[in-house]
Amino acid sequence: MSSVLSIRHLKKAYPGDPGRSDGSVLEDFNLELEEREFLCILGPSGCGKTTLLRCIAGFEPYEGEIRIQDQVKCEPGTDRIMVFQDFNQLFPWKTVEKNIQYPLRKKGIRDKEELEQITAEYLEKVKLPGTEKKYPHQLSGGMKQRVAIARALALKPKIILMDEPFAALDAMTRNRLQAELLHISETEDCTFVFITHNIQEAIVLGSRIILMSGSGKVKIDHRNTLPRPITPSTDGYGELWKLFHDALEE
Amino acid sequence: MKKEKLQSCFVQLVFVAAVASVWEATARAHIFGARSELIFPTLEAIGSAFVKNFASGYAGVSFWIYILNSMKLLLLGLVLGIAGAVLFSGLSVASRVFYYIYNLVVSVFDLIPGVALLPVIIILFGIRPSVIVFLVVHAVIWPMSRNILDGFAAIPRIYVEAGKNIGLNQLELLTGVYIPAATSYLVSGLKVSWARAWRGLISAEMIFGIASCPGIGLYINQMRTNMKNAEMYATLIVIVLIGVLVQYGILEPIETHTVKKWGMTK
Numbered sequence: 001m002s003s004v005l006s007i008r009h010l011k012k013a014y015p016g017d018p019g020r021s022d023g024s025v026l027e028d029f030n031l032e033l034e035e036r037e038f039l040c041i042l043g044p045s046g047c048g049k050t051t052l053l054r055c056i057a058g059f060e061p062y063e064g065e066i067r068i069q070d071q072v073k074c075e076p077g078t079d080r081i082m083v084f085q086d087f088n089q090l091f092p093w094k095t096v097e098k099n100i101q102y103p104l105r106k107k108g109i110r111d112k113e114e115l116e117q118i119t120a121e122y123l124e125k126v127k128l129p130g131t132e133k134k135y136p137h138q139l140s141g142g143m144k145q146r147v148a149i150a151r152a153l154a155l156k157p158k159i160i161l162m163d164e165p166f167a168a169l170d171a172m173t174r175n176r177l178q179a180e181l182l183h184i185s186e187t188e189d190c191t192f193v194f195i196t197h198n199i200q201e202a203i204v205l206g207s208r209i210i211l212m213s214g215s216g217k218v219k220i221d222h223r224n225t226l227p228r229p230i231t232p233s234t235d236g237y238g239e240l241w242k243l244f245h246d247a248l249e250e
Numbered sequence: 251m252k253k254e255k256l257q258s259c260f261v262q263l264v265f266v267a268a269v270a271s272v273w274e275a276t277a278r279a280h281i282f283g284a285r286s287e288l289i290f291p292t293l294e295a296i297g298s299a300f301v302k303n304f305a306s307g308y309a310g311v312s313f314w315i316y317i318l319n320s321m322k323l324l325l326l327g328l329v330l331g332i333a334g335a336v337l338f339s340g341l342s343v344a345s346r347v348f349y350y351i352y353n354l355v356v357s358v359f360d361l362i363p364g365v366a367l368l369p370v371i372i373i374l375f376g377i378r379p380s381v382i383v384f385l386v387v388h389a390v391i392w393p394m395s396r397n398i399l400d401g402f403a404a405i406p407r408i409y410v411e412a413g414k415n416i417g418l419n420q421l422e423l424l425t426g427v428y429i430p431a432a433t434s435y436l437v438s439g440l441k442v443s444w445a446r447a448w449r450g451l452i453s454a455e456m457i458f459g460i461a462s463c464p465g466i467g468l469y470i471n472q473m474r475t476n477m478k479n480a481e482m483y484a485t486l487i488v489i490v491l492i493g494v495l496v497q498y499g500i501l502e503p504i505e506t507h508t509v510k511k512w513g514m515t516k
Contacts, residue, residue: 092514
């Protein structure tokens with residue numbers, strides 16, 4: 001398998017941040033990610049998870065090198081689509097279908113029928129058929145996140161970057177969305193980088209789980225081989241949970 | 251919602267009726283003696299003056315011509331002012347240096363009443379209708395720019411990043427993200443600008459009415475010099491009516507069809 005994402009000697013600092021002595025968040029961070037992997041990143045608050053994701057997305061300047069399929073990337077692009085935690089990531093002035101179609105149009109798909117067909121296909125995938133004409137403010141938080149995922153998938157990016165997309169949802173909606181995202185990741189030809197605070201979420205979703213230390217270093221890099229779908233009653237779940245839990249407590 | 255609207259309408263109607271009755275009582279009481287007819291003409295006199303305004307105009311020129319001239323200059327000034335505000339505020343998004351300079355320019359010129367610029371403008375342009383257009387542009391462009399700049403500054407970072415993420419360039423970001431995301435600021439900018447433009451126009455026309463292009467401000471002045479105070483009050487009512495018409499006929503529908511529909515305001 002080829003490497004879809006390759007990060008070498010990534011260094012990122014926010015000079016003048018009073019919380020840190022030298023403002024450094026990430027120092028000599030390295031990562032190789034294979035195609036179709038589902039990488040979950042765990043770590044304490046302020047360890048640089050979000051910063052890492054923002055560097056990959058091209059939202060932040062950085063030192064070092066980030067390659068997507070062997071091409072150096074510094075600017076944002078549709079090969080890496082970010083799904084934020086904030087429910088308000090959809091454009092409120094566009095309907096659901098326009099939110100999905102606008103980026104596709106910018107990408108060069110002009111045919112109305114094709115656009116409609118793609119919209120219907122991906123709304124179906126996130127289990128929201130029939131919401132095409134709704135405005136975002138008419139949707140619940142969970143529904144907005146589903147549309148954001150559909151918008152990202154429809155662009156057929158190499159990597160989908162997810163920054164705690166379910167963190168602000170209630171537990172039931174969260175579980176349902178986890179199961180659906182897992183299903184989507186198994187059927188779509190796409191690689192995922194998913195940040196979370198939640199160990200359960202990481203174990204259920206990740207084919208690979210990285211735990212970062214408070215100083216932005218990779219502390220655990222674990223290949224998750226438990227048989228799917230994974231629930232707390234799966235053999236080995238408890239040990240894995242304890243492994244990450246103890247590492248986070250240290 | 252609907253009930254509340256009805257209620258507010260009712261209260262406002264009662265208030266207007268009360269003011270009108272006090273006015274009428276004052277007019278009939280002749281409190282100011284001989285001057286009373288000039289200061290407080292009866293409602294009937296104002297009403298018939300209102301009709302006479304439209305029926306006969308002044309010195310052979312129809313009142314409609316006055317209104318038309320004013321609206322023509324106003325519209326031209328509004329369009330130029332808003333276009334300028336959008337253009338320069340847009341450039342401020344593209345360039346930091348331009349933003350610093352334009353921010354200063356807006357803050358300074360927003361403080362200068364248009365009328366105070368009149369002497370300079372007259373020396374520059376002479377006494378021509380374009381002077382009034384210039385004043386309207388001055389009245390519009392600064393408050394509009396201030397609103398747009400503030401609106402752009404208040405845009406959640408997430409919209410801009412989502413826009414960059416889907417591959418929008420600078421111009422597409424401006425038209426596809428910045429402007430729609432700042433619509434509530436644009437609408438309130440429009441309201442302020444429209445009010446300022448309307449006032450600026452009337453003031454300019456009153457200070458120097460141009461006989462070749464007579465407007466509503468000039469009409470008021472002509473009524474004043476002829477001591478036709480009832481006609482003067484009637485013209486004030488026309489000014490208010492046009493303002494209300496624009497507010498409810500144009501600005502409010504814009505608001506309902508944008509920010510209200512999008513759930514961006516309550």
